[in-house]
Amino acid sequence: MVQVAILGFGTVGSGVAEVLTQNADAIARKAGGDVRVKYILDTRDFPDSPFSDLVVHDFSVIESDPEVQVVAECIGGATVAYDFVRRSLLAGKHVVTSNKEMVAAHGYELLSIAREKNVNFLFEASVGGGIPILRPLAVCFSANEISEIYGILNGTTNYILTKMINEGADFDEVLREAQAKGYAEANPAADVEGPDACRKICILSALSFGRHVYPESVHTEGITGITTQDIAFAEKANMKVKLLGRAVKTDDGKVVCYVSPHFVPASAQIARVDDVFNGIVVRGNAVGETMFYGRGAGKLPTASAVVADIIDAINHAGQRKNIFWEDADPAMQGDYQALEQCWFVRTDAKEAEIAASLPGAKLLGEVDGQVGVLTGPMSLNALLESGLHMMGRIPVL
Amino acid sequence: MVQVAILGFGTVGSGVAEVLTQNADAIARKAGGDVRVKYILDTRDFPDSPFSDLVVHDFSVIESDPEVQVVAECIGGATVAYDFVRRSLLAGKHVVTSNKEMVAAHGYELLSIAREKNVNFLFEASVGGGIPILRPLAVCFSANEISEIYGILNGTTNYILTKMINEGADFDEVLREAQAKGYAEANPAADVEGPDACRKICILSALSFGRHVYPESVHTEGITGITTQDIAFAEKANMKVKLLGRAVKTDDGKVVCYVSPHFVPASAQIARVDDVFNGIVVRGNAVGETMFYGRGAGKLPTASAVVADIIDAINHAGQRKNIFWEDADPAMQGDYQALEQCWFVRTDAKEAEIAASLPGAKLLGEVDGQVGVLTGPMSLNALLESGLHMMGRIPVL
Numbered sequence: 134m135v136q137v138a139i140l141g142f143g144t145v146g147s148g149v150a151e152v153l154t155q156n157a158d159a160i161a162r163k164a165g166g167d168v169r170v171k172y173i174l175d176t177r178d179f180p181d182s183p184f185s186d187l188v189v190h191d192f193s194v195i196e197s198d199p200e201v202q203v204v205a206e207c208i209g210g211a212t213v214a215y216d217f218v219r220r221s222l223l224a225g226k227h228v229v230t231s232n233k234e235m236v237a238a239h240g241y242e243l244l245s246i247a248r249e250k251n252v253n254f255l256f257e258a259s260v261g262g263g264i265p266i267l268r269p270l271a272v273c274f275s276a277n278e279i280s281e282i283y284g285i286l287n288g289t290t291n292y293i294l295t296k297m298i299n300e301g302a303d304f305d306e307v308l309r310e311a312q313a314k315g316y317a318e319a320n321p322a323a324d325v326e327g328p329d330a331c332r333k334i335c336i337l338s339a340l341s342f343g344r345h346v347y348p349e350s351v352h353t354e355g356i357t358g359i360t361t362q363d364i365a366f367a368e369k370a371n372m373k374v375k376l377l378g379r380a381v382k383t384d385d386g387k388v389v390c391y392v393s394p395h396f397v398p399a400s401a402q403i404a405r406v407d408d409v410f411n412g413i414v415v416r417g418n419a420v421g422e423t424m425f426y427g428r429g430a431g432k433l434p435t436a437s438a439v440v441a442d443i444i445d446a447i448n449h450a451g452q453r454k455n456i457f458w459e460d461a462d463p464a465m466q467g468d469y470q471a472l473e474q475c476w477f478v479r480t481d482a483k484e485a486e487i488a489a490s491l492p493g494a495k496l497l498g499e500v501d502g503q504v505g506v507l508t509g510p511m512s513l514n515a516l517l518e519s520g521l522h523m524m525g526r527i528p529v530l
Numbered sequence: 531m532v533q534v535a536i537l538g539f540g541t542v543g544s545g546v547a548e549v550l551t552q553n554a555d556a557i558a559r560k561a562g563g564d565v566r567v568k569y570i571l572d573t574r575d576f577p578d579s580p581f582s583d584l585v586v587h588d589f590s591v592i593e594s595d596p597e598v599q600v601v602a603e604c605i606g607g608a609t610v611a612y613d614f615v616r617r618s619l620l621a622g623k624h625v626v627t628s629n630k631e632m633v634a635a636h637g638y639e640l641l642s643i644a645r646e647k648n649v650n651f652l653f654e655a656s657v658g659g660g661i662p663i664l665r666p667l668a669v670c671f672s673a674n675e676i677s678e679i680y681g682i683l684n685g686t687t688n689y690i691l692t693k694m695i696n697e698g699a700d701f702d703e704v705l706r707e708a709q710a711k712g713y714a715e716a717n718p719a720a721d722v723e724g725p726d727a728c729r730k731i732c733i734l735s736a737l738s739f740g741r742h743v744y745p746e747s748v749h750t751e752g753i754t755g756i757t758t759q760d761i762a763f764a765e766k767a768n769m770k771v772k773l774l775g776r777a778v779k780t781d782d783g784k785v786v787c788y789v790s791p792h793f794v795p796a797s798a799q800i801a802r803v804d805d806v807f808n809g810i811v812v813r814g815n816a817v818g819e820t821m822f823y824g825r826g827a828g829k830l831p832t833a834s835a836v837v838a839d840i841i842d843a844i845n846h847a848g849q850r851k852n853i854f855w856e857d858a859d860p861a862m863q864g865d866y867q868a869l870e871q872c873w874f875v876r877t878d879a880k881e882a883e884i885a886a887s888l889p890g891a892k893l894l895g896e897v898d899g900q901v902g903v904l905t906g907p908m909s910l911n912a913l914l915e916s917g918l919h920m921m922g923r924i925p926v927l
Contacts, residue, residue, distance in 0.1 A: 152816050153673075156816070159675055163672045164672075257670060263814075263816065263818065263820065265666035265670030269665065269666055269670075273654060273835065275556075275557070275560045275837075276553055276556075276836075277553065405799065419553070419660065419833060419837075420660035420831045420835075421660065421828070423661050423662070424822075425820070425822060426822075427817065427818065428818050431818070433817070433818075434816060434817045437673040437814065438670065438673075441670050441672045443673075444669075444672045444673065455560060
């Protein structure tokens with residue numbers, strides 16, 4: 134029998150307890166023996182929960198109990214959670230987590246401690262919720278040189294953009310509706326400004342290209358600036374507006390990692406990932422293009438990924454060598470402003486000015502007195518140097 | 531250094547040699563040391579190949595060489611390949627393969643020998659080419675009770691159906707074109723009659739539900755009977771015709787596994803998997819619905835999956851416990867004819883007859899003097915007992 138401690142009894146933590154209980158037989162079969170929750174750490178008590186007897190308030194009880202082999206961190210954030218995860222690993226326990234903020238901030242350090250202690254530090258649930266992506270990346274694509282990975286990594290913003298596209302509604306209106314439905318937080322900044330997607334693309338980039346990427350070094354634009362005009366121009370161009378996190382290897386061997394809304398061809402598989410769903414595209418030199426699709430959040434999808442990591446940690450008593458990366462190297466990070474891509478530009482300039490500033494650009498006609506333009510491949514630096522007065526600009530995938 | 535023998539130097543075998551060579555540095559990093567091809571077994575010689583020195587004609591050279599730790603079987607078929615794989619496992623070597631025919635026919639026996647010898651028998655490339663699906667199923671969904679798995683598992687038939695849908699062309703015409711382009715074999719039966727998809731759904735079902743499924747026990751219908759009328763009726767119903775392999779758990783705990791064309795709602799993610807691409811949908815009780823998408827065949831995608839298995843075998847010297855299933859149990863296999871689903875029916879009967887035979891069914895109007903009908907949920911047995919004269923019938927997903 135393997136004993137587990139769950140840190141934090143919120144949405145994910147209670148989901149983990151539920152999945153471990155409901156699917157106990159299947160899990161025992163796959164883990165080669167029973168998996169039992171011994172402790173649940175929370176500041177609160179849960180007198181009405183069937184797990185109330187397991188609740189403890191002092192982390193050191195877990196830290197010092199040699200019977201606890203696996204710790205499932207479900208607290209979130211990068212302060213208390215980080216401290217407890219570090220101490221768990223140092224105490225020789227496997228740690229599994231869905232905490233993208235902590236992994237994006239401290240992944241390299243925590244993986245290094247895990248390696249030193251020969252235990253697992255696994256975090257499949259931190260990206261894409263229940264969609265398997267980190268393990269396939271690390272294991273199934275190990276024979277590929279990955280050239281690019283991008284995805285719709287945040288369900289809330291994808292829901293908002295889908296509504297804006299399908300109903301012609303504006304951002305503020307759809308955001309209020311999403312908040313009323315519980316799809317968006319009262320303070321929606323982590324979703325709509327992009328930091329959530331940023332943390333996830335940092336983790337995907339690290340695993341794909343072998344080096345930690347710190348979120349503060351990543352160009353991050355959310356969707357708060359997307360207007361109904363942008364949506365209308367996208368439709369004219371037979372494209373859709375999607376918020377993507379993207380990490381792409383450039384010819385000089387550097388990796389450019391960034392988050393931005395994109396114009397995406399309507400025929401692309403990723404354009405068809407709608408509502409709260411996530412989709413992640415991986416390009417490898419041998420496998421070509423593959424996509425992973427599913428619910429990127431939610432109590433049970435996320436909990437099922439955490440529990441799968443628990444089972445995997447039990448089955449691989451030593452650390453999994455293939456889930457590891459080196460520390461960040463600023464010299465290997467490419468400059469977003471220098472990345473060559475096509476651009477959509479919204480402007481109030483006249484046709485002659487546009488032709489002079491961006492020779493060869495394609496006009497998309499007028500919406501509400503503004504003109505839409507599609508450029509050829511050029512860097513953001515070159516676009517800014519063109520001198521054209523822009524009311525909005527969005528890269529084209 | 532780990533030494534590998536490649537059995538068969540056809541499309542996949544030469545792709546494996548190529549990937550191992552081209553991506554040697556990345557592979558060495560991930561496998562913890564160099565991976566070198568020591569032998570290539572083939573009946574032919576390849577004087578012009580850079581690998582010509584490695585070619586041997588006698589399998590016993592490989593079998594008796596203790597330096598060969600991993601055998602990559604790329605011969606295909608279930609006769610010679612089966613003999614060599616069995617002997618390789620019995621000699622204590624890991625075996626990786628893309629051979630779906632052999633795994634579907636002998637998977638349980640070969641997995642049992644591998645378990646006994648504590649070596650790996652891995653076959654990620656046998657389903658979905660380079661798309662990671664078997665390992666995610668075994669590892670990432672281990673906390674789920676899987677209720678259903680289905681997919682577009684054969685690229686050739688998906689290419690043909692996509693052409694029929696987009697161009698209104700008929701089956702024979704598109705097949706000839708696909709043969710001319712090299713997308714379909716001169717003898718296309720293994721694709722168009724369904725056996726290729728059948729082998730793949732057998733493997734997916736075994737891994738999802740824990741028991742071998744022998745292809746000869748699986749109801750298998752291909753696409754040779756699909757007419758332009760079927761395609762036209764599907765469009766009227768806002769659906770698409772897709773060939774699916776499907777394994778679904780029914781309320782009595784049995785699993786119904788079958789291959790058939792389906793009417794699929796045009797809005798479903800799987801309906802948007804077109805041309806030679808594959809897509810596989812997994813439903814779990816915790817994760818909900820996820821989909822895996824990519825190229826299901828081709829030299830390099832398939833080879834990259836074989837090589838990833840080589841790396842995984844090296845990294846997990848003992849057998850992976852989670853890639854295993856028990857022998858078939860006919861008592862656990864549900865009856866396709868008793869499975870309740872909605873049906874599309876094409877008939878020359880009059881409206882009154884249809885209403886009498888299938889009360890409540892929805893009419894899709896007429897095409898070429900035939901009437902299209904959508905029924906409610908009912909078994910094929912009940913549909914056949916209705917007495918309606920049917921010119922075609924297709925289950926609705």
